[in-house]
Amino acid sequence: MSVLSRNQMAWRAAQDLPDGGVVNLGLGMPVLVSNYMPADRDIFLQSENGILGVGPEAEDGYEDRNLVDAGSRRITLRPGASIVDSASSFAMIRGGHIDVTILGAFEVAVNGDLANWDSRVPDKGPLVGGAMDLAAGAKSTWTLMQYNTRDGAPRLLQTCSLPLTAPGCVKRVYTDIAVVEVRAEGFVATEIIPTISAEDLRARTGASITVADDCRPLAAPTIED
Amino acid sequence: MAIDKRVQSAADGIGPVKDGAVVMVSGFGGAGFANILQDSLLEIGPRDITLVANSATHPFSHTHKLVEAGLVAKVIVTAARGRGSDLSPFELLWRDGKIELECVPQGSFSERIRAGGAGIPAFFTPPGYGTDLCAGKEVREFNGRPHVLETAITGDLALIRGDRGDRYGNVSFRFTQMNFGHAMATACGHTVAEVREALDEAMPQEEVQLPGVYVNSVVAVGGEP
Numbered sequence: 001m002s003v004l005s006r007n008q009m010a011w012r013a014a015q016d017l018p019d020g021g022v023v024n025l026g027l028g029m030p031v032l033v034s035n036y037m038p039a040d041r042d043i044f045l046q047s048e049n050g051i052l053g054v055g056p057e058a059e060d061g062y063e064d065r066n067l068v069d070a071g072s073r074r075i076t077l078r079p080g081a082s083i084v085d086s087a088s089s090f091a092m093i094r095g096g097h098i099d100v101t102i103l104g105a106f107e108v109a110v111n112g113d114l115a116n117w118d119s120r121v122p123d124k125g126p127l128v129g130g131a132m133d134l135a136a137g138a139k140s141t142w143t144l145m146q147y148n149t150r151d152g153a154p155r156l157l158q159t160c161s162l163p164l165t166a167p168g169c170v171k172r173v174y175t176d177i178a179v180v181e182v183r184a185e186g187f188v189a190t191e192i193i194p195t196i197s198a199e200d201l202r203a204r205t206g207a208s209i210t211v212a213d214d215c216r217p218l219a220a221p222t223i224e225d
Numbered sequence: 226m227a228i229d230k231r232v233q234s235a236a237d238g239i240g241p242v243k244d245g246a247v248v249m250v251s252g253f254g255g256a257g258f259a260n261i262l263q264d265s266l267l268e269i270g271p272r273d274i275t276l277v278a279n280s281a282t283h284p285f286s287h288t289h290k291l292v293e294a295g296l297v298a299k300v301i302v303t304a305a306r307g308r309g310s311d312l313s314p315f316e317l318l319w320r321d322g323k324i325e326l327e328c329v330p331q332g333s334f335s336e337r338i339r340a341g342g343a344g345i346p347a348f349f350t351p352p353g354y355g356t357d358l359c360a361g362k363e364v365r366e367f368n369g370r371p372h373v374l375e376t377a378i379t380g381d382l383a384l385i386r387g388d389r390g391d392r393y394g395n396v397s398f399r400f401t402q403m404n405f406g407h408a409m410a411t412a413c414g415h416t417v418a419e420v421r422e423a424l425d426e427a428m429p430q431e432e433v434q435l436p437g438v439y440v441n442s443v444v445a446v447g448g449e450p
Contacts, residue, residue, distance in 0.1 A: 048331060049253045049401050065255060065449060066388075067400040072254040083400060085407040086253065087339040090332030094352065118357075123312055123320045125282065125305030126328045128358060133332030136352040167355040 003176040003193060008220035011036040013102055013144050013174040022046055024093070024134055026103035026116075027071045030144050033102055044080070046098055047071075048130040050089040053081025070130065090130070093137040101138035103131065105145045105170075107160045110207040112170045112182045114143065115162035128165075135166035147175040147204060154206030156180065156187055177201070179218055180209065191218035230394040231423045231443050235265035238417040238442030239382065242271040245298075247380035249277040249338070249413055251406035255285050257398070259406075261419050261446045262384035263287040266296075273298040277338070277380055279331070279405060280304040281315045289314055292324070299325035301378065303334050328358060333375050335408055341377035342411025342439070350375055383413035387435065390420040390445070391428040394437030403434060410439040417442045421449075 004012065010032035017023055017033075019041040025031050034054070037043055045054040047069040054069055055076035063074035077083075084092070092098065107115040117131045135141050148154055156173065173180040178201060179191040187209040192201055198211045232238040239262065242248070248266065252258030267290050274296055278288050281300045291297050293314045300315070305326055307313025318324040329337065330352045340348055349372035353359035363374040385406035387396035396418050398406065410416040416439055423445035 049256070049404050051401060064400060066257070066398075066402045068254040068256050069401075070254055074255075083403065085403045086331070086335040086405045087408045090335050094332055094336075094350065121310075123316060124310075125307065125313070125316045125319060125326070127304040127306040128328055128330055129303050130331040132330035132356060132358070133352040136354070137332070163357045164355055166352070 002195065004218065004220055005223065005225060007032060007035070007223040007225060009144055009174055009176055011220045011223060012179065012218070013142065014038065017041065017043055018099055019043070021099040022052070022097060024048070024098050024101040024138065026101065026131070026134070028104045030102040030104055031071060031073070033144070044078070046092065048086070048089055048093070048134070050084045050086060051077070051081065052092070053078045055081070090133055093130070093133050096137065096139060098134070098138040100140045100142060101134040102142045102144050103134065105143035105155065106162050107155050107157055108143055108170045108173055108182065109157050109160045110182070110186045112168040113160050114141065114165045114170050115160040116143070116165045118163040120162065131165050135169045140171045141169045142172045142174060143170055144174045147177045154204060156209070157206035177218070186210065188212050189215055191216050193218045229392040230437065230440060231392055231445070235262050235417070235419065235444050235446070236269065238262070238444045239265055239269060240415070242266065242269050242382060244272045245274065246271055246382055247275045247277060249380045249383045249409040250286070250288060251385040251404060251409055252283070252286050253279045253404040254401065256400065257386045257402035257404050257406055258286040259384040259386040259419055260287040262417055263291060266384065267291055267294055270296065272296060275299040275301065277301045277378060277409070279334070282307045282313045284308065292318065297324060299327065301327045301329060301334070303329055303331040330358060335405060337375055337378045338405065338408040338412045341379035342408060345377060347374055347376045349373065378412065380409070380413040381415065383409040383416040385410055385416065385418050387418045387420045389422050389424060389428060389432070390418050390440070390443035391424040391426065393427060394440035394443060395428045395433040396420065396435040396440055396443070397428060397432045398434050407435050410435055416440050417444065419444050419446045421445070421447060
């Protein structure tokens, strides 16, 4: 098994979503998680623009320009859905009513600090959206990200180098080569792809990382891109 | 005399706007942009306005026309990044120091507006703590957790988009059209709603999502293009 594709990473994260849970998926790769939610679990997806109960994307010819998610995707509603205004939506988020948020990330630090909103591109304006509110408000924050940057630099670090989204919020990190928990004692790998040794993983990490005693092989089914 | 808040044109609804006015504009993700009202504001042409909107750069919102025309001295937003690597009109003005930017986490943004309409001058909230966006803000600990002090935002003029309105100023929204419109209507001295259809008689009570007390003028503009 080689490194996981984006869709396989999304599949892997989806397998851990709690039955009956309320989940918010961030823009980009995290939205892919909605394609792989286990059929036997009843999960409500929340979107910051006020939707509780996001359904699949609308098919061609059935889009409604006023039914969109926070990523501007034209979507449908699932049975039992409701819509509120933005202030009420963030009251839901800030008030601790979201079980899990899965966010993209540039960097995660060993203390759970998250940097995912500002990559310091010169002269480009900021875009924070609801990232800080979700990271601070959800009961659990997970990230979905490549283990390393395109240049091979680590993203799991002792201290974030980019501007923080929220301190100490990340509980778990899903990547292309490992699943890592952020525990009081630091990064702990709970799943690693078989072609990578613990030594390789350590070399690709910017902080100390231990391998859990019950660490399992990270695997996902074949998914066509 | 029987109340009738319906007006013939966007300009009639907006009326005179002073230079330096604080103007709020609804819309998020392609839904609920008050574009006909924004076009009218462009013609009225007040200078040095502060624009309160989710994004300074969303391509579907006519906010960019106000920015490009040089009417805007400051924006309070959650997003100000143009798509792609080229700089948007807003980013060019911002880079050259010709427009002021206040970027706010989206939940704090919506709650600051809600608080403004609810008579609450400031509140403590967890999101943003420990980040660059909230640097310098007062921090206080509640229940062992640090919170930042956020102040209310109020405005002179709110421009919102709804689905149906009636003579009493009651407004309903279609799906996610509501987003920031509800809070903005409560937080401004004068609120204009552009709607698909303005009813001669009262809207059924159970359809009313924004009570008429918050709306000064309703202008029927038909469906969105």
